[in-house]
Amino acid sequence: AQSVTQPDIHITVSEGASLELRCNYSYGATPYLFWYVQSPGQGLQLLLKYFSGDTLVQGIKGFEAEFKRSQSSFNLRKPSVHWSDAAEYFCAVGVVSGYSTLTFGKGTMLLVSP
Amino acid sequence: EAGVAQSPRYKIIEKRQSVAFWCNPISGHATLYWYQQILGQGPKLLIQFQNNGVVDDSQLPKDRFSAERLKGVDSTLKIQPAKLEDSAVYLCASSNGTSGRGGVDEQFFGPGTRLTVL
Numbered sequence: 001a002q003s004v005t006q007p008d009i010h011i012t013v014s015e016g017a018s019l020e021l022r023c024n025y026s027y028g029a030t031p032y033l034f035w036y037v038q039s040p041g042q043g044l045q046l047l048l049k050y051f052s053g054d055t056l057v058q059g060i061k062g063f064e065a066e067f068k069r070s071q072s073s074f075n076l077r078k079p080s081v082h083w084s085d086a087a088e089y090f091c092a093v094g095v096v097s098g099y100s101t102l103t104f105g106k107g108t109m110l111l112v113s114p
Numbered sequence: 115e116a117g118v119a120q121s122p123r124y125k126i127i128e129k130r131q132s133v134a135f136w137c138n139p140i141s142g143h144a145t146l147y148w149y150q151q152i153l154g155q156g157p158k159l160l161i162q163f164q165n166n167g168v169v170d171d172s173q174l175p176k177d178r179f180s181a182e183r184l185k186g187v188d189s190t191l192k193i194q195p196a197k198l199e200d201s202a203v204y205l206c207a208s209s210n211g212t213s214g215r216g217g218v219d220e221q222f223f224g225p226g227t228r229l230t231v232l
Contacts, residue, residue, distance in 0.1 A: 004156075032218040043118070043205060043223030044157070051217070090156050094218030099145075099169045102221060104156030 002027040002093050004105035012111040013081045021076040021108050023091030032094035033074040034102065035065055039087045047089075050074060061085070086112045116140065118224035120206050126230045132194040135227045139187070139208030146183055147221060148191050149205040157205055163189065164211075196231045203228050 003026045013019050025031055032051050036044040048059025055067040065076045074091060091105045119138040127133050139146050144165050149157035160179065162170040165186040174181070178197070183189040193200055203226040209219035 009154075034220075036223075041225065043225045044207075044221075045223070046220055049220065092156075096218060099162065099164065100218040101159060101162065101170065102218070104158070106154065106156050 002031070002095050002103050004091050004093050004103055006089075006091055006105035006108050008108045009106070010109045010111065012113055014113050015083050016080050019076075019078045019081045019085070019110070021089050021091075021110070023074045023076065023105060024072050025074065025091070025093045026072065027093055027095060029095075030069075032096075032100075033065075033067060034092040034094060035059065035063070035074075035076050036090045036092060036104075037061075037087050038090065038107075044090065047076070081110075081112055083112045083114070086110055118206055118208055118222055120204075120224040120227055122227055123225065124228050124230075126232065127196055128232050129198055130195040132192065133196055133229060134190055134192045135204050135206075135229075137189045137191070137206030137224060139189070139206070140210075140222055142210060143208035143222070144186070144211045145209045145219065146189050147207040147209075148181055148189070149207065151203040151205055151226070153202070160191070193229075196229075198231050201229055201231045 005024045034049045035047040038044045047063050048057050050057045050067045088107045090107045092102045146163045148160045151157045160174045161181045163183040166183045181191045205226045206224045207221040209221045
């Protein structure tokens with residue numbers, strides 16, 4: 001069965017500094033990978049997704065992620081964090097077995113300090 | 115385009131009571147999902163509908179949880195009777211199925227219903 005590990009429960013970054021959130025997955029075949037963001041009291045919003053092709057994926061709000069098959073990783077990055085980026089970030093792996101499903105990691109809470 | 119709608123946004127009940135949540139997906143989306151998100155964890159799929167048929171309910175505690183999707187549009191998730199451990203946010207999501215049988219669709223999420231069981 002597939003699984004997702006987000007090793008960092010909380011991360012604090014200064015405003016303007018760069019950000020990297022880690023995600024490792026376990027799945028036997030080529031995965032479909034997603035990053036979602038959840039602001040307080042809100043549902044999840046898709047930041048970006050990887051299906052195939054270029055391993056560096058651009059998303060919304062200036063985020064990008066890089067798929068590294070050798071490391072089973074799909075880390076999320078942003079060169080300069082804004083205070084409005086404070087939220088919880090979820091990595092997910094999608095699999096297809098007759099129908100498609102998503103398995104989420106436990107999330108990383110991003111705090112942005114002034 | 116209107117997003118996924120859920121109601122109520124908040125619900126507080128006592129254990130052993132019943133509760134129901136409602137979801138209206140994005141118009142035209144054939145697939146509807148209910149997730150349970152316990153504090154400090156990621157969303158866990160409870161049930162997935164394709165039109166008005168269930169394609170996956172393997173993680174739904176069927177002794178107390180039930181869900182239906184009438185006419186392939188709106189859906190209701192019910193808990194009867196509720197336990198303390200059911201306290202969570204219940205998220206509804208929908209997708210349009212355009213990736214076909216070989217792909218994974220983007221899911222669009224509603225704001226969720228926060229349930230507190232006392």
